[in-house]
Amino acid sequence: MDILKNMALKKLTDIPMEDFLVGGHVACQGCSASLGLRLALKVLGKDTIVINGSGCMTLLPVYPTTPLRVPWIHLAIENTGAAGTALYYALRRKNIKANILGYAGDGATYDIGIQSLSGAAEKNIDMIYICYNNQSFGNTGHQRASSTPRASYTSTTPSGKVEAAKDMPIIMAAHRIPYIATACPSYPIDFLNKVKKAAEVKGMAFIDLLTPCPVGWGFDPAEGINIGRLAVRTGMWKLYEIENGRVNVTYVPKKRKRVSEYLRAQARFSHLSDEDIGAMQAEVDEEWDELEERGYGYELGI
Amino acid sequence: MNTRRMITGNGAAAWGARLSRAEIIPNFPITPQTGIIEEIASWIASGEMDADFLPMESEHSVMSALAAASSAGVRVFSATSSQGLMLMTEMMFVTSGLRLPVILVNVSRGLSAPITLWSDHNDALVQRDSGWLQIFCSNNQEVLDSVVMGYRIAENSEVLLPMMINLDGFTLSATREPVEIPDQDEIDDFLPAYDPEHTILDPKEPMSVGGVVFDEYMYFRSQQRMAMCNSNGVIKDVCAEWEKMTGRRYGLVEPYLPEDAERALVICGSESAILRYTVDKLRKDGEKVGMLRLRAMRPFPCEEIIDALSDVEEIGVIDQDISPGSGGIIATEVKACLGRSVTSFIAGLGGRRIGVEKYEQMFKRLGRDVEEWIF
Numbered sequence: 001m002d003i004l005k006n007m008a009l010k011k012l013t014d015i016p017m018e019d020f021l022v023g024g025h026v027a028c029q030g031c032s033a034s035l036g037l038r039l040a041l042k043v044l045g046k047d048t049i050v051i052n053g054s055g056c057m058t059l060l061p062v063y064p065t066t067p068l069r070v071p072w073i074h075l076a077i078e079n080t081g082a083a084g085t086a087l088y089y090a091l092r093r094k095n096i097k098a099n100i101l102g103y104a105g106d107g108a109t110y111d112i113g114i115q116s117l118s119g120a121a122e123k124n125i126d127m128i129y130i131c132y133n134n135q136s137f138g139n140t141g142h143q144r145a146s147s148t149p150r151a152s153y154t155s156t157t158p159s160g161k162v163e164a165a166k167d168m169p170i171i172m173a174a175h176r177i178p179y180i181a182t183a184c185p186s187y188p189i190d191f192l193n194k195v196k197k198a199a200e201v202k203g204m205a206f207i208d209l210l211t212p213c214p215v216g217w218g219f220d221p222a223e224g225i226n227i228g229r230l231a232v233r234t235g236m237w238k239l240y241e242i243e244n245g246r247v248n249v250t251y252v253p254k255k256r257k258r259v260s261e262y263l264r265a266q267a268r269f270s271h272l273s274d275e276d277i278g279a280m281q282a283e284v285d286e287e288w289d290e291l292e293e294r295g296y297g298y299e300l301g302i
Numbered sequence: 303m304n305t306r307r308m309i310t311g312n313g314a315a316a317w318g319a320r321l322s323r324a325e326i327i328p329n330f331p332i333t334p335q336t337g338i339i340e341e342i343a344s345w346i347a348s349g350e351m352d353a354d355f356l357p358m359e360s361e362h363s364v365m366s367a368l369a370a371a372s373s374a375g376v377r378v379f380s381a382t383s384s385q386g387l388m389l390m391t392e393m394m395f396v397t398s399g400l401r402l403p404v405i406l407v408n409v410s411r412g413l414s415a416p417i418t419l420w421s422d423h424n425d426a427l428v429q430r431d432s433g434w435l436q437i438f439c440s441n442n443q444e445v446l447d448s449v450v451m452g453y454r455i456a457e458n459s460e461v462l463l464p465m466m467i468n469l470d471g472f473t474l475s476a477t478r479e480p481v482e483i484p485d486q487d488e489i490d491d492f493l494p495a496y497d498p499e500h501t502i503l504d505p506k507e508p509m510s511v512g513g514v515v516f517d518e519y520m521y522f523r524s525q526q527r528m529a530m531c532n533s534n535g536v537i538k539d540v541c542a543e544w545e546k547m548t549g550r551r552y553g554l555v556e557p558y559l560p561e562d563a564e565r566a567l568v569i570c571g572s573e574s575a576i577l578r579y580t581v582d583k584l585r586k587d588g589e590k591v592g593m594l595r596l597r598a599m600r601p602f603p604c605e606e607i608i609d610a611l612s613d614v615e616e617i618g619v620i621d622q623d624i625s626p627g628s629g630g631i632i633a634t635e636v637k638a639c640l641g642r643s644v645t646s647f648i649a650g651l652g653g654r655r656i657g658v659e660k661y662e663q664m665f666k667r668l669g670r671d672v673e674e675w676i677f
């Protein structure tokens with residue numbers, strides 16, 4: 001926990017070599033969700049206890065083996081927040097100093113577990129909650145969730161989702177927790193500095209981590225990192241932090257790529273016409289114009 | 303020095319948790335359980351009890367918190383009722399599957415819809431397959447005693463199963479009775495601090511808890527069943543020790559069956575007090591009647607029931623519960639255990655008054671293999 005204290009990561013070689021999620025598990029090839037956990041644990045280190053909500057990552061330990069070298073507990077899908085709350089008090093009673101890392105999917109976070117997450121946030125429990133976000137109920141076959149972006153095909157939105165994704169970071173900001181961020185494992189330095197900050201703040205930290213999923217999104221497993229980069233470079237997934245009610249964009253793409261580059265690379269958007277994509281481009285442009293006007297940072301007013 | 307106080311069943315449950323030095327108390331309010339958590343909250347605030355009071359956002363979260371804190375090796379306690387217990391269902395199975403010695407008091411209350419505030423046993427009995435030990439109390443003293451004994455039983459390495467202690471809403475939860483409150487020192491000797499060897503969430507000893515299994519699933523379930531079998535003897539041992547210490551005797555069943563009893567009713571919970579009064583009354587009139595109170599529902603005390611009732615000619619079972627399409631839940635189990643017919647009475651649902659006359663009526667109507675609703 002102390003290795004990187006007060007030191008920002010600057011380059012890839014600053015990332016600790018030691019792994020606490022090791023090979024031999026059954027996540028798909030090219031899975032960014034397992035990569036996200038592996039990276040986060042490198043920074044959080046051995047004094048970390050992971051609480052997992054049911055989803056793809058629940059299949060990491062398969063009896064009698066485990067790829068995890070830190071304690072890990074899975075209870076159910078909707079209670080990562082509640083388990084974190086109890087674990088925080090339990091560790092305090094046991095005098096055990098450890099990071100509590102909640103690692104749950106977007107369905108477990110935005111949908112079924114939002115009540116429990118809200119309870120932990122309201123109490124400002126000192127835990128790091130990373131929502132690995134593959135924008136669907138992945139493990140059950142990629143069904144629609146409230147985190148699924150508009151227009152995306154899922155197995156339960158065969159003609160594309162009608163509604164836009166819920167704005168989870170803002171919901172968390174309304175709980176006035178000290179640290180909120182979005183991230184993507186394709187930008188490991190940005191992500192891990194956020195994890196570091198999350199570990200350092202006193203109270204709850206929430207990171208919404210976009211984790212491209214080759215199976216659910218329909219792309220070649222070799223392209224996982226690229227898809228994440230495209231999500232960010234097209235401006236469709238914004239990297240930012242929220243501290244003390246202030247939003248700060250942490251990465252501004254120098255020359256934004258066209259959203260079509262990101263969308264056309266994935267089967268889940270293959271039904272979109274050029275016009276549909278044009279409309280989405282206009283939306284993204286408008287958002288970024290507004291951000292630019294505000295100097296890529298602004299007060300939320302909550 | 304032990305003290306005697308006039309306290310409610312809810313107060314007795316809270317005292318049980320306090321004397322057991324439960325350290326984490328996640329909770330969510332529901333009538334008629336609220337008195338328990340309010341009492342504990344006041345003790346924690348005044349410094350009389352050293353515990354963390356965690357007001358959770360739902361009963362599902364309460365059971366999740368119990369499981370998480372227990373996994374980290376802390377002694378935990380909570381209480382609920384009715385709808386709250388239903389919301390815990392998913393996590394009830396997780397808790398028993400992880401073999402965590404959680405103690406939960408259920409203040410029984412009939413299930414919605416329609417809404418009732420009053421007691422029956424359907425809420426508790428819905429959970430009978432959840433792998434929890436289940437004890438039904440008949441008075442407030444028994445509530446306190448059962449909570450303390452509960453930790454000894456649940457934490458026994460041959461058992462390691464959670465336990466639900468049931469007390470009837472209002473009839474016990476809100477009624478004051480004299481209750482002997484043992485000395486803290488005495489309880490500390492009886493119940494040492496919880497020291498788990500099984501599940502530990504500590505970076506010094508990394509383990510993965512609650513993961514996926516394939517073919518081994520059935521093996522884990524069979525282990526759980528064995529633990530439940532083991533608990534039968536452990537309950538008896540712990541009760542014997544308790545009796546030595548306090549003079550109060552408990553077991554898996556409580557027979558009130560004089561040698562000559564030819565007819566008997568089986569019951570559980572606080573209604574047994576009125577049934578007992580009825581038995582005394584009828585016996586004064588020369589009727590050869592008796593009764594058997596089931597204290598443990600899980601493990602189901604089949605041998606003890608056979609021992610108690612083998613010489614009784616006519617048996618009736620009173621269920622304050624109903625499994626529509628099957629019948630009285632306890633009657634079904636007693637029948638299967640005895641291998642003979644019993645008369646099944648469905649009574650007291652949603653706290654509907656039974657009373658002496660109706661118990662008398664039931665004794666008259668034994669000897670028929672039917673299900674009869676006593677309104």
Ligand SMILES: Cc1ncc(C[n+]2csc(CCOP(=O)(O)OP(=O)(O)O)c2C)c(N)n1
Nearest residue numbers: 054055056077105106107108136137138139
């Ligand atoms: C109460 C409950 N309902 C449904 C499920 C089935 N289920 C298991 S994993 C999962 C998907 C979770 O989605 P997400 O949190 O996004 O994680 P992912 O599978 O995408 O990794 C679902 C719905 C469950 N385990 N528990």
Ligand code: SF4
Nearest residue numbers: 027028031056213215
């Ligand atoms: S389905 Fe997607 S998120 Fe799930 S393990 Fe495979 S790649 Fe990872």
Ligand SMILES: [Mg+2]
Nearest residue numbers: 105106136138
């Ligand atoms: Mg998902």
